[in-house]
Amino acid sequence: MRAVIYDSYGGPEVLRLTDIDVPEPAKGQIRVKVLACAVNLSDWEHLTGSPLWVRTVAGLFRPKKPVLGSDIVGLIDKLGEGVSGFDIGQRVMGDYVFSLGGFAEYVCVPAKETVAVPDALSDEVAACLPQAGGIAVAGTEGLSQGDRLLINGAGGGSGTMALQLAKTAGAHVTAVDNSKKFEWLITLGADDVIDYSKVDFTETGAKWDRILDMVATRGPRELSRALAEGGTYKALGGGVPSLLSIVIGGKLLSRNRSIGMLLVPSGEALTNRVAELAVEGRITPHLEAVLPLSSVPEALDRTGRGDVLGKLVIKPGLE
Structure with a gap:
């Protein structure tokens, strides 16, 4: 073969x-x-x-x-x-x-x-659907009407499906990616867009209730600046230094905020759920x-x- x-x-x-x-x-x-x-x-x-x-x-x-x-x-x-x-x-x-x-x-x-x-x-x-859709489902679980969500790496497979689920939940979504994807991300429902090559979202002064990060490059001190009181940050992947700082320092350095890794319960149940969402038209x-x-x-x-x-x-x- x-x-x-x-x-x-x-x-x-x-x-x-x-x-x-x-x-x-x-x-x-x-x-x-x-x-x-x-x-x-x-x-x-x-x-x-x-x-x-x-x-x-x-x-x-x-x-x-x-x-x-x-x-x-x-x-x-x-x-x-x-x-x-x-x-x-x-x-x-x-x-x-x-x-x-x-x-x-x-x-x-x-x-x-x-x-x-x-x-x-x-x-x-x-x-x-299986991997990218599973990440999108896990990363947007529990979103409510009016929540402010930032997706870092919004233009990939997981990011675009997370964007769709977030908008369905009534969230205000900021999409971070390269500027070539801006027009397309806006058509998918992004309320705001940030070019990661020009702007560090942790230095804008804005705060989000939820941050879903596809590739972590920042430590918990920087991330805390971008989280609202009681906010949650979840990283999917990244380099060893960044992930270690998030796992170890996230609990020590964040106050009234949650900083950690996104745990995706991959397997038969999640794949079935993602497939159902696609059939229903909730993710495309x-x-x-x-x-x-x-x-x-x-x-x-x-x-x-x-x-x-x-x-x-x-x-x-x-x-």
Whole structure:
């Protein structure tokens, strides 16, 4: 089968499209023929091995998994030992961030993390939902009418869906990203926009009830300046120094404010919930392009640079 593989950390240049053996499902796994696989920032982090904490999962000195791609939609091709409740030919989806393998024609994934794809969703749209949609749901949980929310990195897959959910809840949303995305973010409902390359949102004097940060680069002292009394800041990812300062210093340096990491309960239940929200029209992922396997290096490069409006999806069948 055709797959995009890598065996050392680096940039897009370490990836290569080649033929490898079709995998066999282990106990508790199912094998699927990949119909679509979204590109996530987590794929870029696993490719580069950066931030360094990623290597505690992906492999300390070299990657454990040769094929990236975690948000997968496919047709069940074979059931592993002990798997029940699924049928050959059934269309399924999931966020397989710990097993990966979606940038290939076939992949084996854990059955317990797999859900059926609603008929109303296309392969490409469904692939955008599990990880990015799960982050958006977790990051906007509990928002109320009139809350002031800032999304740092609002123009990516998770940010755009979080923006939609926040507006549905009646929140006032400030979107932080590069200026090329401003017009588009405003059409999605952003009330204010900030160019991160020119303005540090913690130095504007404005305060928000909630801050959802896709890539943390600031410490708790700076973040406290931007939080209203009783406000909450949640970071999804970032470098080791920033995350350590948030985890350790967030409790010590913030007063009457909550500063910490966003914990996303990924799995079957959350994926089902996100799919339901998409069917109901409450979230609509913005799909910038559907690309063949040969475009994985380019797609990862653009995702790593934050140069994508919403999501890119890889579709092996385009080859």
